[in-house]
Amino acid sequence: MISRIRGISMVDPNTLKRLLDRERQAFRERNPRSAAAYAEAKGRLFGGVPMTWMNKTAAGFPLYLAGARGARVSDVDGHEYVDLCLGDTGAMAGHSPQATVDAVAERFGVLGGATVMMPTEDAAWVGGELGRRFGVPYWSFSLTATDANRWAIRLARAVTGRPKILVNSYCYHGSVDEVLLVVGPDGEQVSRDGNVGAPVDPTVTSRVVEFNDLDGLERELAYGDVAAVLMEPALTNIGIVLPEPGYLAGVRELTRRYGSLLINDETHTFSAGPGGCTAAWGLTPDIVTIGKAVGGGIPSGGYGLSAEVAARLEGMSGLDLIDMGGVGGTLAGNALSVAAMRATLEHVLTAAAFDRMITLAGRFTEGVQQVIDEHGLPWSVTQLGARAEYRFTSPAPRDGGESNAAADPDLDDYLHVYLANRGVLLTPFHNMALMCPATTEADVDRHQEVFATAVAELVA
Structure with a gap:
C-alpha cells in the first residue's frame, strides 16, 4: 500500500x-x-x-x-x-586487483621500504598520468581525499589572500571543518546537525549555496572574501544530483569574475570516466582533488594544481612549503601508496x-x-x-x-x-x-x- x-x-x-x-x-x-x-x-x-x-x-x-x-x-x-x-x-x-597486489608485494616484500621519506620514480609517473587525465599538471600526494582537500584549501587561501571557502549544501568533502554547513530552511547558512567538536562555527570560515543555484553563488562570491569554491561536479553523498545544463560553465565564469579559485573534488565523481567529470565534461578547474579509488584499496589521495596556481605559489616569498606549510605528512606520498596508484591507474582503472x-x-x-x-x-x-x-x-x-x-x-x-x-x-x-x-x-x-x-x- x-x-x-x-x-x-x-x-x-x-x-x-x-x-x-x-x-x-x-x-x-x-x-x-x-x-x-x-x-x-x-x-x-x-x-x-x-x-x-x-x-x-x-x-x-x-x-x-x-x-x-x-x-x-x-x-x-x-x-x-x-x-x-x-x-x-x-x-x-x-x-585486491591483481596488478595492484603484485605492485604492493614487490614494493613492500621484494624491494622493501614502504615509507622511507624518499621519493620514488613511480611518483612522477603517477603525477604525469593524473595530469594527463585531469588536465592539471602539478601533483602532490596525501593518504586521503580529506587531507587533499584540507591542503588545497590552505594553498587557495595563500594564493588569494582570502579567508573563506564556498561549498554546496550537502556536499561531501570528507571531514574538512570548513565544509560542514548547509543552507537552512529559511535560506540561512547553518552548521550541519551533529557536527562534532567544531573548532569554530563553519559559518565563520565558509559560505554555502545550493547546487545548481548560480544566482546564490554570485551573491556569495560578490562579498569578495572567497578564496575558493570547493565542489563536486555532481553531488554524490546525498543521492546523486547532476548539474543542470550550463551550470558548471556558469560556476567557472563566476569564479573567474570574482577572483576565486575553483577546486573540483573528483573523489566520488571519478566514476564518470578515466578523468572523472573534469575530462568527461571538459571542465577547467584550478585544482583537482582525489582519493580512495586511485590506490586500488591502499590509502591514497592527492591534489593537482594548474600551471598558473603552481607558479603563483612558487613565486610567493614567506611560504614554507617544506616544513611549516601544513600541506603534508610523513606518510604522504609514501613508496607503497605510490606504487599502488601507479599499478591501479596503469593496469586496472583504464x-x-x-x-x-x-x-x-x-x-x-x-x-x-x-x-x-x-x-x-x-x-x-x-x-x-x-x-x-x-x-x-x-x-x-x-x-x-x-x-x-x-x-x-x-x-x-x-x-x-x-x-x-x-x-x-x-x-x-x-x-x-x-x-x-x-x-x-x-x-x-x-x-x-x-x-x-x-x-x-x-x-x-
Missing part, C-alpha cells in the same frame, strides 16, 4: 515496520558470528567498531569481513555477497575498464527504472558513469536540500537489509551502487531480481 505525501512515495508505515522487523530478525539469525564479534568489540573499541561510521547499519550490527576479491565479499558467517558498495568508492578498482563499468551501471539504472515504472512509484534513479543511485522522489532532486528532504531512513534500512539477506550489498550511507572491473551482468541482474521482490512486497 502506497500513499503520496509531498511528492514522496511513503509505504504504509505498518507494512514497512512489519517487513523491516522481519528482515532484521532474519539478519540476526543469519549472522551470529558477526553479532558476537560486535558484542565483544564494544568493550575495546569506541562505539564497538574501528571507525564510528561503521555503526551505520540497517540491522543493528555490522557484518564482519572474512575476505574480498573482485566484486565479491565474504563474511565471518560464511555468506558471500555481490558487492555494489565497493568501499564507498575506495574499492572501485575491485577488491579507459576500457571504465567503458565496461559505465555500461553495467546503465544496465543497473534501466533495471531499477523498470521496477519504479511497473509499480508507478514516484521515485527516481540517477546514473553518474559507473555509479547509480535511487531516491524516493520524482523528478530527481536538483539540489542537496531537495535530496535531503526525500530521505526515508526506514525505507533505506528495509531495502539495505533485504538485499543483504539475499547476498547483495549497497553503500550503507545511501542507495548507491558502484561497478568495478570485476562486476558482471549477472551481478547487476541479481540486484534487479532482489530489488524487484523487495518492492513488490512493499506495495502488495
Whole structure:
C-alpha cells in the first residue's frame, strides 16, 4: 500500500515496520558470528567498531569481513555477497586487483621500504598520468581525499589572500571543518546537525549555496572574501544530483569574475570516466582533488594544481612549503601508496575498464527504472558513469536540500537489509551502487531480481 505525501512515495508505515522487523530478525539469525564479534568489540573499541561510521547499519550490527576479491565479499558467517558498495568508492578498482597486489608485494616484500621519506620514480609517473587525465599538471600526494582537500584549501587561501571557502549544501568533502554547513530552511547558512567538536562555527570560515543555484553563488562570491569554491561536479553523498545544463560553465565564469579559485573534488565523481567529470565534461578547474579509488584499496589521495596556481605559489616569498606549510605528512606520498596508484591507474582503472563499468551501471539504472515504472512509484534513479543511485522522489532532486528532504531512513534500512539477506550489498550511507572491473551482468541482474521482490512486497 502506497500513499503520496509531498511528492514522496511513503509505504504504509505498518507494512514497512512489519517487513523491516522481519528482515532484521532474519539478519540476526543469519549472522551470529558477526553479532558476537560486535558484542565483544564494544568493550575495546569506541562505539564497538574501528571507525564510528561503521555503526551505520540497517540491522543493528555490522557484518564482519572474512575476505574480498573482485566484486565479491565474504563474511565471518560464511555468506558471500555481490558487492555494489565497493568501499564507498575506495574499492572501485575491485577488491585486491591483481596488478595492484603484485605492485604492493614487490614494493613492500621484494624491494622493501614502504615509507622511507624518499621519493620514488613511480611518483612522477603517477603525477604525469593524473595530469594527463585531469588536465592539471602539478601533483602532490596525501593518504586521503580529506587531507587533499584540507591542503588545497590552505594553498587557495595563500594564493588569494582570502579567508573563506564556498561549498554546496550537502556536499561531501570528507571531514574538512570548513565544509560542514548547509543552507537552512529559511535560506540561512547553518552548521550541519551533529557536527562534532567544531573548532569554530563553519559559518565563520565558509559560505554555502545550493547546487545548481548560480544566482546564490554570485551573491556569495560578490562579498569578495572567497578564496575558493570547493565542489563536486555532481553531488554524490546525498543521492546523486547532476548539474543542470550550463551550470558548471556558469560556476567557472563566476569564479573567474570574482577572483576565486575553483577546486573540483573528483573523489566520488571519478566514476564518470578515466578523468572523472573534469575530462568527461571538459571542465577547467584550478585544482583537482582525489582519493580512495586511485590506490586500488591502499590509502591514497592527492591534489593537482594548474600551471598558473603552481607558479603563483612558487613565486610567493614567506611560504614554507617544506616544513611549516601544513600541506603534508610523513606518510604522504609514501613508496607503497605510490606504487599502488601507479599499478591501479596503469593496469586496472583504464579507459576500457571504465567503458565496461559505465555500461553495467546503465544496465543497473534501466533495471531499477523498470521496477519504479511497473509499480508507478514516484521515485527516481540517477546514473553518474559507473555509479547509480535511487531516491524516493520524482523528478530527481536538483539540489542537496531537495535530496535531503526525500530521505526515508526506514525505507533505506528495509531495502539495505533485504538485499543483504539475499547476498547483495549497497553503500550503507545511501542507495548507491558502484561497478568495478570485476562486476558482471549477472551481478547487476541479481540486484534487479532482489530489488524487484523487495518492492513488490512493499506495495502488495
